[in-house]
Amino acid sequence: MADYKKEQIRNIALIGHGGEGKTSLFEAILFKSNVINRLGKVSDGTTTSDYDSEEIARKMSINMSLGNIDYKGTKINIIDVPGFFDFEGEMVAALNVVDGAVIVTQASGSMSVGTEKAIDMCTEMKIPMIIFINGINKENSSYAKAVAAIKAKYGNKVLAIDYPIMDGYTMKGHVDICAKKAFDNDGNEIDIPADLASMVDISCVEIDENAAGASEELLESFVVEEKLSREDRVRGIKMLSINGEFIPVIPGVVIGEQPALADLLDLVVELMPRPQEVNKMKATIDEKEEEIICDENGKFACRVFKTIIDPFVGKLLLFKVYSGSVKVGDSVYNVRKSEIEKVSALYFLNGKQQTQASEVFAGDIGAFAKFNYSKTNDTLCDPNYIVNFPLIDFPKPIFTLAIIADEKGGSDKVIDGLKKFRAEDPTFYVGKDIETGETVVRGLGETQIDVLMKKVKNKYKVEAQLKAPRVAYRETIRKVVEQQGKCKKQNGGSGLFGDVHIRFEPAPDVDFEFISEVVGGAVPKQYFPSVEKGLREVKDLGILAGYPMVNFRATLFFGSYHPVDSKEAAFIEAAKIAFKEGIPKAEPVLLEPIGNVKVTIPTEFMGDIMGDLTKRRGKVFGMDTKKGKTIISGEAPQSEMTRYAIDLRSMTQGRGRYEIEFARYEDVPQNLSSKIIEDAKNS
Numbered sequence: 266m267a268d269y270k271k272e273q274i275r276n277i278a279l280i281g282h283g284g285e286g287k288t289s290l291f292e293a294i295l296f297k298s299n300v301i302n303r304l305g306k307v308s309d310g311t312t313t314s315d316y317d318s319e320e321i322a323r324k325m326s327i328n329m330s331l332g333n334i335d336y337k338g339t340k341i342n343i344i345d346v347p348g349f350f351d352f353e354g355e356m357v358a359a360l361n362v363v364d365g366a367v368i369v370t371q372a373s374g375s376m377s378v379g380t381e382k383a384i385d386m387c388t389e390m391k392i393p394m395i396i397f398i399n400g401i402n403k404e405n406s407s408y409a410k411a412v413a414a415i416k417a418k419y420g421n422k423v424l425a426i427d428y429p430i431m432d433g434y435t436m437k438g439h440v441d442i443c444a445k446k447a448f449d450n451d452g453n454e455i456d457i458p459a460d461l462a463s464m465v466d467i468s469c470v471e472i473d474e475n476a477a478g479a480s481e482e483l484l485e486s487f488v489v490e491e492k493l494s495r496e497d498r499v500r501g502i503k504m505l506s507i508n509g510e511f512i513p514v515i516p517g518v519v520i521g522e523q524p525a526l527a528d529l530l531d532l533v534v535e536l537m538p539r540p541q542e543v544n545k546m547k548a549t550i551d552e553k554e555e556e557i558i559c560d561e562n563g564k565f566a567c568r569v570f571k572t573i574i575d576p577f578v579g580k581l582l583l584f585k586v587y588s589g590s591v592k593v594g595d596s597v598y599n600v601r602k603s604e605i606e607k608v609s610a611l612y613f614l615n616g617k618q619q620t621q622a623s624e625v626f627a628g629d630i631g632a633f634a635k636f637n638y639s640k641t642n643d644t645l646c647d648p649n650y651i652v653n654f655p656l657i658d659f660p661k662p663i664f665t666l667a668i669i670a671d672e673k674g675g676s677d678k679v680i681d682g683l684k685k686f687r688a689e690d691p692t693f694y695v696g697k698d699i700e701t702g703e704t705v706v707r708g709l710g711e712t713q714i715d716v717l718m719k720k721v722k723n724k725y726k727v728e729a730q731l732k733a734p735r736v737a738y739r740e741t742i743r744k745v746v747e748q749q750g751k752c753k754k755q756n757g758g759s760g761l762f763g764d765v766h767i768r769f770e771p772a773p774d775v776d777f778e779f780i781s782e783v784v785g786g787a788v789p790k791q792y793f794p795s796v797e798k799g800l801r802e803v804k805d806l807g808i809l810a811g812y813p814m815v816n817f818r819a820t821l822f823f824g825s826y827h828p829v830d831s832k833e834a835a836f837i838e839a840a841k842i843a844f845k846e847g848i849p850k851a852e853p854v855l856l857e858p859i860g861n862v863k864v865t866i867p868t869e870f871m872g873d874i875m876g877d878l879t880k881r882r883g884k885v886f887g888m889d890t891k892k893g894k895t896i897i898s899g900e901a902p903q904s905e906m907t908r909y910a911i912d913l914r915s916m917t918q919g920r921g922r923y924e925i926e927f928a929r930y931e932d933v934p935q936n937l938s939s940k941i942i943e944d945a946k947n948s
Contacts, residue, residue: 267335268623268624268626269339269340269626269629270561270626270627270628271539271540271541271559271560271561271626271627271628271629272539273338273339273340274339274340274341274342274539274540274628274629275339275340275341275342275364275365275533275534275537275538275539276341276342276344276362276363276364276365276540276585276628276630277341277342277343277344277363277364277365277366277367277533277537278343278344278346278356278359278360278363278365278366278367279291279343279344279345279346279366279367279369280346280348280356280359280360280366280367280368280369280383280386280387281348281368281369281370281377281379281380281383282348282370282377282378282379282380282383283325283326283347283348283349283350283379284325284348285348285369285370285371285377285379285380285399285400286369286371286399286400286519286520287326287345287346287348287369288307288312288314288315288326288330288345289306289307289312289399289519289520289524290367290369290397290399290517290519290524290526291312291313291314291330291332291343291345292304292305292306292312292313292314292519293519293524293526294332294334294341294343294526294529294530295313295332295334295615296524297524297526297530298334298335298336298530300332300334300615301313301615304522304524306520307324307325308324310322310324312616313330313332313615313616313617313618314326314330314332314345314616315330316330316616316617318723319716319719319720319723323716325347325349326345326346326347326348326349326352327347327349327352327716328347328352328355328573328689329344329345329346329347329355329356329358329359329571330344330345330614330616331343331344331345331571331583331614331615331616331630331632332344332345332614332615332616333613333614333615333630334530336530336533336534337534339534340629341530341533341534342363342629342630344359344362344363346359348379349712350379350709350710350914350919351708351709351710351711351712351713351716352709352713353660353692353709354659354660354690354691354692354709355571356383356386357657357658357659357660358570358571358641358657358659359570360386360387360390360392361390361570361657362568362570362585362630363392364392364393364537364538364539364540364542364543365392365393365394365395365533365536365537365538366383366387366392366393366394366395367394367395367396367397367529367533368380368383368384368387368394368395368396368397369397369399370396370397370398370399370411370415371398371399371400371403371406371411372398372399372400372401372403372406372407372408372410372411372516373400373406373411374405374406374407374410374411374414375410375411375414376411376414376415376417376418378918378919378920379919380396380415381418381920382919382920384396384415384419384512385892388509389892391509391543393503393506393507393509393536393537393538393543394506394512395512395513395514395515395529395532395533395536395537396415396423396512396513396514396515397515397516397517397529398411398412398514398515398516398517399517399518399519400518400519400520401429401431401436401516401517401518402431402434402435402436402518402521403434404434408425408428408429408516412425412514415512415514419512421471421475422475422505422510422511422512423512423514424468424471424472424475424511424512424513424514425442425468425513425514425515425516426441426442426443426468426472426502426513426514426515426532427439427440427441427442427514427515427516427527427528428440428442428461428464428465428468428516429516429517429525429527430447430449430455430458430461436450436516436517436518436525437449437450438450438455438525439515439516439525439527439528440457440458440461440465441495441528442465442468442469442472443469443472443495443498443499443502444495445457445465445469445495447461448528450523450525469492472493472498472502473487473492473493473498474487475501475502475505475511476493476497476498476500476501476502476505477493477501478501478505479500479501479502479504479505480501480504483497483500483501499535499536502536503535503536503538506536507538507542507543513532513536515527515528515529515532517529539628540559540627540628540629541558541559541560541627541628545557545559546559546587546654547654547655548566548587548644548652548653548654548655549652549653549655550651550652550653551651557587557588557652558588559587559588559627559628560588560589560627561589561590561626561627561628562589563588563589563627564588564589564646564647564649564650565586565588565589565590565591565595565597565645565646565647565650566586566587566588566589566644566645566646566647566650566652566654567584567585567586567587567591567644567645567646568584568585568587568642568643568644568645568654569582569583569584569633569639569640569641569642569643569644569645570583570584570585570641570642570657571583571641571689572640572641572688572689573632573689574685574686574688574689575617575634578610578619578634578635579634579635580634580635580636580688581612581614581619581632581633581634582632582633582634582636582639582640582641583614583630583631583632584630584631584632584633584645585628585629585630586625586626586627586628586629586630586631587627587628587654588627588652589627589647589650590624590625590626590627591608591611591624591625591631591645592608592611592623592624592625593608593609593610593611593623593624594607594608595607595608596608596648597645597646597647597648598645598646598647598648598651599638599639599643599644599645600643600644600645600646600651600652600653601642601643601644601653602638602639602643604637604638605648606633606636606637606638606639606645608633609634609635610633610634610635611623611624611625611631611632611633611634612631612632612634613625613631613632614632619632633645640688641657641688641691642656642657642691659691659692660692660709661692661924662692662693662694662707662708662709663707663709663909663910663923663924663925664707664708664709664710664711664714664908664910664911665705665706665707665734665907666705666706666714666731666732666733666734667698667703667704667705667731667732667733667734667735668680668695668703668704668705668706668729668730668731669729669730669731669732670704670729675727675728675729676704676729678725678727679718679721679725679727679728679729680695680704681725682720682721682724682725682727683695683706683717683721686717686720686721690713690717692708692709692713693706693707693708693709693713693714693717694706694707694708695707698734698735698737700737700858701734701735701736701737703734703735705734706731709910710910710911710914711911714731718731733907733908734907736857736858736903736904736907737812737858737903738810738812738855738856738857738858738904738933738941739812739813739814739815739816739855739856739857739858739930740807740808740809740810740812740813740814740815740853740854740855740856741771741814741815741816741817741853741854741856742769742770742771742814742817742848742851742852742853742854743771743851743852743853743854744771744850744851744852745768745769745770745771745851746768746769746770746847746848746850746851747766747767747768747769747822747847748766748767748769748843748844748846748847748850749764749765749766749767749843750763750764750765750766750767750839750840750841750842750843750844750846750847751763751764751765751839751842752764752835752836752838752839752842754835755830759829759830760827760829760830761830761831761832761834761835761838762826762827762830762831762835763792763795763824763826763831763832763835763836763837763838763839764788764824764825764826764839765788765796765821765823765824765836765839765840765843766821766822766823766824766843767796767800767819767820767821767822767840767843767844767847768819768820768822769817769818769819769844769847769848769851770817770818770820770851771816771817771818772816772817772818773816774816775816775818776815776816777800777801777804777814777815777816777817777818777819778817778818778819779796779797779800779818779819779820779821780818780819780820780821781793781796781820781821782820782821782822783821783822783823783824787823787824787825787826788821788823788824788825788826788836789826789831792826792831792833792836793821795833795834795836795837795840796821796836796837796839796840797819797840798837798840799836799837799838799839799840799841799844800819800840800841800844802837802841803840803841803844803845804844808844808845808848808849808853809853809854809855809938809942809945810855810941810942810944810945810946811945812855814848814853815856815930816930817851819844824839854932854933854938855932855933855938855941855942856930856931856932856933857902857903857904857930857931857932857933858902858903858904858927858929858930859900859901859902859903859927859928859929859930859931860900860901860902860903860906860925860926860927860928861898861899861900861925861926861927861928862878862883862897862898862899862900862901862906862923862924862925863896863897863898863923863924863925864878864896864897864899864913864921864922864923865891865894865895865896865897865921865922865923866894866895866897866913866917866920866921867893867894867895867917867920867921868890868894868895870916870917870920870921871888871895871897873916874897874913874916874917874921875897877912877916878897878899878901881901881902881905881906881909882901882902882905882934883899883900883901883902883905884899884900884901885897885898885899886898886899886900887899900928901925902931903925903927906925909923909925910923
């Protein structure tokens with residue numbers, strides 16, 4: 266493959282709602298560019314980008330897939346991104362390295378949630394975008410209504426710059442509004458259909474008025490000539506798009522023997538910025554934040570944004586070069602690991618197909634293989650040019666399931682397998698919950714976790730059951746009691762004797778505190794640690810439902826001993842007896858964890874969400890507005906929030922997100938406490 270410099274490179278992501286045609290568009294682009302000689306189908310599991318066994322089985326994208334084409338001397342790197350919400354981390358990673366996005370949506374006459382989220386994320390990250398309205402050949406489809414639906418949300422900055430030429434349900438070509446010319450699907454110029462002529466004139470005036478506002482020079486040309494040339498229109502649209510002030514829309518059909526892409530590839534080359542034009546990357550150099558110049562003649566620096574475990578090559582690391590270049594034989598420095606990696610293999614990818622690369626230049630995207638230390642989010646650079654790029658801010662896991670242990674050690678193998686897959690997906694976690702002691706897997710949703718478990722089963726031939734996680738309840742006391750605990754055992758020889766009197770009292774400011782007030786040697790000092798040890802061992806088992814006892818103080822104030830039979834073990838046992846007999850008299854209660862909750866939603870869902878939080882025994886403290894969204898702040902018992910990630914997505918059609926952070930413990934209401942205790946006794 267030829268070497269490409271930054272002026273010849275465009276990096277784009279295909280994003281949007283699941284099932285709207287991103288993978289099929291990716292396939293169509295490769296086919297139209299002669300990278301592949303036959304069109305694969307999602308339904309058949311034969312596409313270039315969906316090659317994972319789970320993707321084929323589910324007929325949906327799970328992982329991002331990288332491809333590239335040469336179009337008229339420009340290298341276009343394309344990342345096909347999953348649209349399902351459980352795999353949002355893939356979109357976040359992709360948008361952190363591309364310079365533009367193509368948002369794929371359907372001509373259904375309404376705007377999908379995924380389209381809205383994609384536009385919002387691109388707007389927030391200042392990524393120029395093109396909206397590709399797919400499926401205009403379907404029955405009841407409407408390109409005009411689809412454009413209108415998006416425009417209704419985002420205003421006049423959304424504008425169609427291509428119109429489809431239809432013959433029944435077949436797209437025969439398109440009208441390029443900027444050029445005021447029509448073309449068939451092979452790019453040959455044809456006459457503008459009479460029924461589109463007036464619409465083209467009106468749209469052209471709209472484009473001129475928008476483009477003229479991009480610069481004084483264009484405005485002057487528009488005032489003098491009363492119209493702009495195609496080149497001026499494209500130049501103005503590009504400037505506005507880069508500033509987030511214009512979103513061009515084009516039509517297309519991606520499924521069929523001859524896909525129709527209008528002038529998508531030309532627009533990607535013309536409208537999408539070169540790597541050096543936007544999104545100037547910042548990095549820390551000598552503890553100072555500096556802007557990195559995209560220059561192939563500079564010193565090498567890149568960031569790894571995706572890890573792929575390939576069954577043949579091993580670990581592949583997708584990276585984007587921000588400065589300099591890297592070639593086979595180079596030594597690069599991993600800043601986070603403080604390790605040197607030797608570059609023994611470089612690739613450009615098209616799905617799972619790997620093409621060897623001799624060198625990758627600034628602005629381009631490639632793949633390393635056979636690295637020992639590096640992974641996603643690592644910065645790699647010239648050993649004499651130490652820079653550190655900011656970490657990609659991946660979504661935090663919000664949905665938890667517990668892994669049920671089995672007697673054959675299968676769950677341990679599942680956990681080991683899951684940990685290996687975490688290299689590919691940083692948005693999930695597997696490990697011990699320090700509060701409950703359970704082994705849990707946390708992710709963005711049920712589908713993501715189900716996919717991970719299937720992958721482990723397929724690769725390692727092991728599986729485990731999942732269940733709802735235990736809530737980290739606690740127990741405490743509300744009353745002061747004094748209790749004797751005596752251990753006396755005599756078996757003919759040396760016996761055991763320990764006698765303690767302990768005062769148990771509430772202590773809200775401490776987890777557990779042991780104090781000795783013994784005077785006169787009633788209990789020798791060498792046995793004080795034994796008494797404390799006994800209490801610590803038994804307190805973690807609680808008294809009501811097996812949950813740890815917290816927020817109490819135990820004071821040893823009296824006791825007795827035997828000069829021969831008193832031993833450490835005797836006083837440990839005596840302390841446990843005092844606890845088990847005394848705590849039930851101290852009005853023990855069950856505590857539940859309360860979390861601070863922050864829910865971000867479109868305003869129209871505010872009433873439903875507030876009502877739902879109330880049903881969950883939650884409290885709303887306040888509301889705020891940020892970037893057009895309503896943020897509800899409050900608190901709720903964590904026991905009521907175990908499936909909130911799933912429920913919130915359902916209630917808001919996928920538009921809502923939330924965060925929860927532990928705040929404190931509170932008494933469980935009596936009616937719920939009785940059920941929890943009863944369930945614990947029966948388990």
